[in-house]
Amino acid sequence: MLLAGAGFFAAASVGCALAPGLGPLIASRVLQAIGAAALMVVPRAVVTDLYDGAPAARLMGVVMIITAASPLLAPLAGSLLLMLTDWRGLFWALAAVGVGALALTAALLPESTAETRRAAPGALVRRAGAMLREGRFLRPALASAFGFAAFAILIIAAPFVFAERYGLGPTGFALAFAAIAFGFVVAAGGGGALTERIGEVRTLRTGLVLYLGAAVLATMLAFAGPPLWLAIASLFAVTMGLGLVVPVATVLALGPQGGEGGLASSLLGAMQMVVGAAAAALLGAVGTQGSLAAMTGGIALAALLALAAGSGTLRRPRTAARPR
Secondary structure (H helix, E strand, C coil): CHHHHHHHHHHHHHHHHHCCCHHHHHHHHHHHHHHHHHHHHHHHHHHHHHCCHHHHHHHHHHHHHHHHHHHHHHHHHHHHHHCCCCHHHHHHHHHHHHHHHHHHHHHHCCCCCCHHHCCCHHHHHHHHHHHHCCHHHHHHHHHHHHHHHHHHHHHHHHHHHHHHCCCCCHHHHHHHHHHHHHHHHHHHHHHHHHHHHHCHHHHHHHHHHHHHHHHHHHHHHHHHCCCHHHHHHHHHHHHHHHHHHHHHHHHHHHHHHHHHHHHHHHHHHHHHHHHHHHHHHHHHHCCCCCCHHHHHHHHHHHHHHHHHHCHHHHCCCCCCCCCC
16 A cells, blocks of 8 residues: 555656646646555554554654654745745655655565455445444544644644744745744654653653643733744644654554554544644634734644543553564
8 A cells, every 4th residue: 555655646746747737737636645645544554553552652753753744844845945946846856755655665664464454345434433433542533633733723824923923934934834843853752762651641641731731821922922932932842742642642543453553544644634624724714824822722722622532541541562
């Protein structure tokens, strides 16, 4: 599936670069998104196929650094590339990334799911419905999804906020956004070590409290009119909380699913996209994209919902890692 996704992504990126008009460009972008979806979903399933407990949390942190921090760092990469090329060049660069992913996957990653563990489509649909009714999957999955909502709000609102309120240009905004995203990288990178010391559930609790506390503080500061450095620092703390919540909640949601990790990862990804899109659409519908208080308030609401969704998970006892 990873090989197919990487190949599909690379081919569609070439189609975008060569598109003669808007219609073919949109069609190629849709195909590109289909390939990218596989590249987002499958790595999470591979981690939980092969690892559990703290090792899974540590590796999931690496996966989440790449998956979740990439859209936060994309403005910086895009602005730098646009200094060297035009929009078609961006798609050629993405095609090269797809080819590189295809080559690395073929060379280094063995199959993690046995043929006997694969199910027919009808069985997958029935199992997906059952999985969505299971608290052990749904609670941490919703916590992860409401964490992802903060990314969506940042992505849609931060360009307006930093341009209109602080007067940043494309490069200045990209640097500010990269600084904010670095909080996620720091926390996700250290989350595995923290999980080894205090367990998955306590690590998730720590992340949820940090996520909500930082979001509330950022909202309070927003009403006071903070200087640029303080706004960045408060959002840095928010993404640090996310760096603990998203990877660990993902492990808690996918880990118990055994051979159905791919299906669980797909459902989790769909929930993240739906919740994130809904949060971004709501913020856009009320016309407050340029308001720092509205952006941080939306993130605080998402953090509160993440804490509420994960409340059942937080009562689960710590479980020992099981070898695979």
